Amino acid sequence: MTAKFIPWKTLDRRTVLDAQPYLSVEMRTIELPDGRTIPNWAWVATPDYINVVAVTAGGEFICFRQTKYAIEGTSLAVVGGYIEPGEDPLAAAQRELREETGYRAERWTSLGSYAVDGNRGAGVAHFFLAQGAEKVTEIDADDLEEQELLLLPHAEVKTALMKHEFKVLAWAAIVSLALESLEGNPVT
Amino acid sequence: MTAKFIPWKTLDRRTVLDAQPYLSVEMRTIELPDGRTIPNWAWVATPDYINVVAVTAGGEFICFRQTKYAIEGTSLAVVGGYIEPGEDPLAAAQRELREETGYRAERWTSLGSYAVDGNRGAGVAHFFLAQGAEKVTEIDADDLEEQELLLLPHAEVKTALMKHEFKVLAWAAIVSLALESLEGNPVT
Numbered sequence: 001m002t003a004k005f006i007p008w009k010t011l012d013r014r015t016v017l018d019a020q021p022y023l024s025v026e027m028r029t030i031e032l033p034d035g036r037t038i039p040n041w042a043w044v045a046t047p048d049y050i051n052v053v054a055v056t057a058g059g060e061f062i063c064f065r066q067t068k069y070a071i072e073g074t075s076l077a078v079v080g081g082y083i084e085p086g087e088d089p090l091a092a093a094q095r096e097l098r099e100e101t102g103y104r105a106e107r108w109t110s111l112g113s114y115a116v117d118g119n120r121g122a123g124v125a126h127f128f129l130a131q132g133a134e135k136v137t138e139i140d141a142d143d144l145e146e147q148e149l150l151l152l153p154h155a156e157v158k159t160a161l162m163k164h165e166f167k168v169l170a171w172a173a174i175v176s177l178a179l180e181s182l183e184g185n186p187v188t
Numbered sequence: 189m190t191a192k193f194i195p196w197k198t199l200d201r202r203t204v205l206d207a208q209p210y211l212s213v214e215m216r217t218i219e220l221p222d223g224r225t226i227p228n229w230a231w232v233a234t235p236d237y238i239n240v241v242a243v244t245a246g247g248e249f250i251c252f253r254q255t256k257y258a259i260e261g262t263s264l265a266v267v268g269g270y271i272e273p274g275e276d277p278l279a280a281a282q283r284e285l286r287e288e289t290g291y292r293a294e295r296w297t298s299l300g301s302y303a304v305d306g307n308r309g310a311g312v313a314h315f316f317l318a319q320g321a322e323k324v325t326e327i328d329a330d331d332l333e334e335q336e337l338l339l340l341p342h343a344e345v346k347t348a349l350m351k352h353e354f355k356v357l358a359w360a361a362i363v364s365l366a367l368e369s370l371e372g373n374p375v376t
Contacts, residue, residue: 005253005254005255005261005262006255007260007261008255008257017204017205017213019215022308023230023232023308025205025211025213027207030257032332033334040207042210042211044211044232046305046308065193067194067195067196068306068307069196069218069229069306069307070303070305070306070307070308070309072195073195111352112352112360114354114355114360115256115259115357116304116305117234117258117310118256118257118258118259118356118358119256119257120210120211120258121258122304144226146194146221158368161365161368162368162369164298164299164300164302166302167303168302168303168305169303169304169305169313169357169358169361170306170357171306172300172302172361172365173357173358173360173364176361176364176365176368179368180346180349180350180364180367180368181350
């Protein structure tokens with residue numbers, strides 16, 4: 001980071017909406033590097049979450065077809081969920097894989113951690129690739145959504161991604177990052 | 189969509205925070221397919237936005253190094269911005285490319301539209317790949333962030349993505365989707 005990039009300062013913050021544990025909103029007063037202040041910068045606090053692209057020893061991707069309140073119809077999806085208070089992101093990822101699918105995996109790779117909204121926060125998304133997944137127990141999920149577990153071959157996941165069938169931003173992001181990581185393409 | 193996937197019903201909505209144009213929050217009453225109701229489902233309304241991965245005729249990717257309030261230090265970034273009221277997503281993408289970089293591009297491809305938060309909304313992200321970009325005018329941006337324009341070769345963008353140097357979810361998502369789309373890798 002070069003010296004010219006000066007971080008914004010937070011001068012003040014007040015909670016204007018408290019709907020914990022899922023959402024709270026602060027109005028913050030921000031000072032820009034040039035001295036200007038912004039008196040009402042909305043900051044959204046929502047729980048950090050994890051998503052997992054899990055691939056079986058046979059190379060199949062563990063996906064779901066499911067509904068989600070913010071989208072129309074159904075979407076392809078991957079394992080995901082909120083991190084519990086004090087929980088490590090990787091532990092949350094392993095827990096969600098087990099609860100939602102009954103699988104566990106030995107090889108775990110971080111695909112990165114990302115601010116969901118660069119301006120307003122809205123939590124951090126932690127992404128993991130889990131390889132060598134095998135079924136070890138029954139599904140024990142408490143999700144509100146109806147969902148159907150699917151084991152999809154690599155080529156089918158790729159085609160679905162390019163046809164925009166993963167309709168939630170985090171799902172499209174992690175599937176795309178996982179494919180880039182797995183394919184390790186040389187650049188032509 | 190098979191018949192078993194029944195959409196959730198919205199029974200009631202009331203605005204609990206109005207900080208337009210950037211944020212408002214509703215508390216909604218939701219009915220699940222099994223008849224249960226959820227009385228306080230937070231719904232976040234933020235503006236829809238666009239991001240653009242623009243590639244020059246010479247194959248360089250138009251990126252930025254910049255600060256962003258929700259992240260520490262700097263991040264690699266791509267063109268992006270809120271869609272203005274009534275504006276078409278593609279028109280917004282073309283406007284933001286011109287304003288932020290002074291480039292225009294002839295070939296535009298959708299990389300999909302995604303719900304930013306599958307539960308709470310938080311707007312829709314519309315992603316575009318712009319190819320054959322050429323500089324036609326000066327930069328005319330009104331962004332609050334300090335940013336430095338970079339023209340990066342494909343291999344460098346790919347390496348940076350895999351090293352998690354695009355730190356905002358939408359930026360990592362669109363760069364990854366653009367690489368997948370451009371590389372068009374056969375699945376091995």
